[in-house]
Amino acid sequence: MSDSKTTITVWIFALTLLAGLLVLPQLLSYSQREIAVFLIINVLLVVSYRLMTLTGEWSLGHVVIMGVGAYASALFSKRLGVPVPLSMFLGASTAGLTAVVLSFPLFRMKGFYFLIGSFAAGEVIRLIWKYFTFPFGGAKGLNLIPSFPDIGWISFFDPVNYYYLCLIVVSVSLFILYRVERSRFGLTFHALHWQDKLAESVGVNTFRYRMLAFTLASFFAGLSGALYAHYIGTVNPTRFDVEEMVYVLIWAIVGGTATFYGPIVGVVALTIVNDVLLRALGFDTIRPMIYGAVLIASVLFMPDGLESIFPKLKRLMMGRKTEPATKSEAGEIP
Amino acid sequence: MTQPILEVCDLSRNFGGLLAVNQLSFSVIPGTIHGIIGPNGAGKTTTFNVISGFYAPSSGHVTYLGKDISGIRTDRLAEIGLIRTFQGTTLFNEFSVIDNVRLGCHVSAKSGFLSRLLGADRESEAVATKKAEDLLAFFNLSDLRDEEASNLPHGHQRALGMAVALAADPKILLLDEPFTGMNPEETARMMTLTRDIRDRGITVMLVEHDMQAVMGLCDMITVMNFGSLLTEGTPKEVRTNPGVIEAYLGSAHHAS
Ligand SMILES: Nc1ncnc2c1ncn2[C@@H]1O[C@H](COP(=O)(O)OP(=O)(O)OP(=O)(O)O)[C@@H](O)[C@H]1O
Ligand SMILES: [Mg+2]
Numbered sequence: 001m002s003d004s005k006t007t008i009t010v011w012i013f014a015l016t017l018l019a020g021l022l023v024l025p026q027l028l029s030y031s032q033r034e035i036a037v038f039l040i041i042n043v044l045l046v047v048s049y050r051l052m053t054l055t056g057e058w059s060l061g062h063v064v065i066m067g068v069g070a071y072a073s074a075l076f077s078k079r080l081g082v083p084v085p086l087s088m089f090l091g092a093s094t095a096g097l098t099a100v101v102l103s104f105p106l107f108r109m110k111g112f113y114f115l116i117g118s119f120a121a122g123e124v125i126r127l128i129w130k131y132f133t134f135p136f137g138g139a140k141g142l143n144l145i146p147s148f149p150d151i152g153w154i155s156f157f158d159p160v161n162y163y164y165l166c167l168i169v170v171s172v173s174l175f176i177l178y179r180v181e182r183s184r185f186g187l188t189f190h191a192l193h194w195q196d197k198l199a200e201s202v203g204v205n206t207f208r209y210r211m212l213a214f215t216l217a218s219f220f221a222g223l224s225g226a227l228y229a230h231y232i233g234t235v236n237p238t239r240f241d242v243e244e245m246v247y248v249l250i251w252a253i254v255g256g257t258a259t260f261y262g263p264i265v266g267v268v269a270l271t272i273v274n275d276v277l278l279r280a281l282g283f284d285t286i287r288p289m290i291y292g293a294v295l296i297a298s299v300l301f302m303p304d305g306l307e308s309i310f311p312k313l314k315r316l317m318m319g320r321k322t323e324p325a326t327k328s329e330a331g332e333i334p
Numbered sequence: 335m336t337q338p339i340l341e342v343c344d345l346s347r348n349f350g351g352l353l354a355v356n357q358l359s360f361s362v363i364p365g366t367i368h369g370i371i372g373p374n375g376a377g378k379t380t381t382f383n384v385i386s387g388f389y390a391p392s393s394g395h396v397t398y399l400g401k402d403i404s405g406i407r408t409d410r411l412a413e414i415g416l417i418r419t420f421q422g423t424t425l426f427n428e429f430s431v432i433d434n435v436r437l438g439c440h441v442s443a444k445s446g447f448l449s450r451l452l453g454a455d456r457e458s459e460a461v462a463t464k465k466a467e468d469l470l471a472f473f474n475l476s477d478l479r480d481e482e483a484s485n486l487p488h489g490h491q492r493a494l495g496m497a498v499a500l501a502a503d504p505k506i507l508l509l510d511e512p513f514t515g516m517n518p519e520e521t522a523r524m525m526t527l528t529r530d531i532r533d534r535g536i537t538v539m540l541v542e543h544d545m546q547a548v549m550g551l552c553d554m555i556t557v558m559n560f561g562s563l564l565t566e567g568t569p570k571e572v573r574t575n576p577g578v579i580e581a582y583l584g585s586a587h588h589a590s
Binding site for chain 2: 183184194198203
């Protein structure tokens with residue numbers, strides 16, 4: 001019974017959120033609309049990253065994998081003339097396939113060694129981009145990447161329209177990632193994290209499940225890369241360097257990775273702090289410093305991430321009320 | 335005579351210079367409770383680790399259901415019904431009690447990626463949940479269904495570990511010291527349950543230091559000392575074997 005009630009709460013919350021997201025670009029300035037596009041893309045990037053962390057392995061190659069999706073989709077459309085929507089899918093698949101291949105060396109390692117191994121693998125991929133002018137364009141990368149084709153009178157040069165496109169693609173992706181986590185796959189990923197020996201002893205092929213998590217995470221990271229590439233029109237190896245990876249880590253850590261929404265809260269909060277507040281004050285060039293400070297502050301004062309304040313808020317609100325009023329419950333964050 | 339379900343043949347396993355298991359041979363008759371005893375460090379856990387595929391044998395082989403399984407991966411063996419438990423309490427501590435057992439149903443609850451995504455696995459998941467609930471009832475853990483596993487008292491944790499193993503549909507179940515840290519009352523209850531497990535047709539291998547439990551439960555006992563087979567027989571035969579008494583007294587002497 002209370003289960004169906006929470007389901008209703010979740011739905012009401014989701015619909016409110018969706019309505020808010022739909023009107024959002026109308027309330028923003030042109031440059032803020034661009035930021036909103038990148039934010040939506042980054043949401044997919046960090047949520048896909050979290051899927052990987054469920055198995056207990058933290059990769060430093062996730063942004064490079066995003067780049068694989070970006071490069072592949074750009075190349076499929078630019079050099080082979082594949083229509084952009086299809087090339088995006090192919091780009092994401094290429095990223096997934098890269099993960100399949102990388103699984104073989106990487107999952108011989110665990111923990112710290114995996115972290116370093118994933119970093120090395122990422123650097124190798126970036127070197128390949130830099131070294132091979134054909135087809136990757138070398139250090140300058142690729143430009144004049146075909147943009148998303150117009151649908152009727154809707155042009156995706158307009159950030160508002162691209163925002164809506166990304167919103168649809170990312171919503172569907174998040175839904176899939178959410179379903180995966182809530183299914184037995186999610187349970188198995190968690191099991192690998194906490195007790196892989198026990199999981200093995202009841203028949204879990206630990207390598208296969210690690211590979212599955214890595215591949216899925218990479219597919220959606222690649223998709224976010226493809227969305228990025230066809231919006232901005234140019235990609236280069238520096239865009240996917242380790243500094244960008246550190247931002248992803250900070251979003252995930254500041255938001256918290258225990259819940260599905262934690263990393264989303266992290267990326268949204270930090271984007272607002274950096275790209276909206278600081279930009280307004282003209283401080284946005286010191287982004288690395290701000291991010292560093294926020295990371296240290298959050299590790300010190302909020303080790304469980306921003307996500308941990310929602311249950312606290314909920315408890316606070318419940319505590320204030322002597323009698324839980326059913327009406328106001330709908331408005332609470334689930 | 336019946337075909338053995340498990341046969342260990344000249345099995346050895348060494349760690350560097352240390353011979354943890356040395357030329358060990360024995361066979362297990364289906365439908366029995368087969369004990370392995372021996373002083374600390376005799377190589378019992380290592381034997382389990384080799385049989386269950388955690389370690390490859392250094393030499394010799396293991397035959398299960400007539401098939402040579404030496405060196406086959408643990409999860410593959412679990413799929414064909416060879417399941418082991420761990421000496422220390424090993425659980426998914428952060429999971430609820432029911433989720434621990436649900437995870438144990440991994441093999442029987444297999445389903446494709448798309449069907450999981452679309453929720454078409456609902457039926458097989460319902461079956462798994464039902465199976466898990468039945469197992470909790472069997473081990474008297476139903477009241478703790480939604481408790482986090484790490485919050486359980488020790489005895490219940492050990493029982494939960496067995497429930498997870500049983501959820502994997504074993505044909506043969508390797509129990510490594512299942513009764514450690516249990517009070518006599520709990521041990522007695524777990525002994526009854528172990529017999530019930532055997533009576534369901536599951537062969538049980540039991541490593542245990544509680545001699546009363548071992549003697550009370552086992553149909554056949556293999557005694558190990560310093561990695562080798564010391565003797566083998568019914569509880570009665572083993573109890574009166576001078577070599578066994580010597581081994582245990584010797585080690586007790588060592589310890590003091
Ligand atoms: N992974 C390992 N690496 C090195 N030595 C090991 C390893 N595992 C076991 N050993 C050694 O092998 C010998 C046998 O150990 P094992 O754990 O099999 O004994 P046991 O009979 O289970 O003892 P206990 O009754 O104390 O559980 C011991 O000397 C132990 O130190
Ligand atoms: Mg042992």
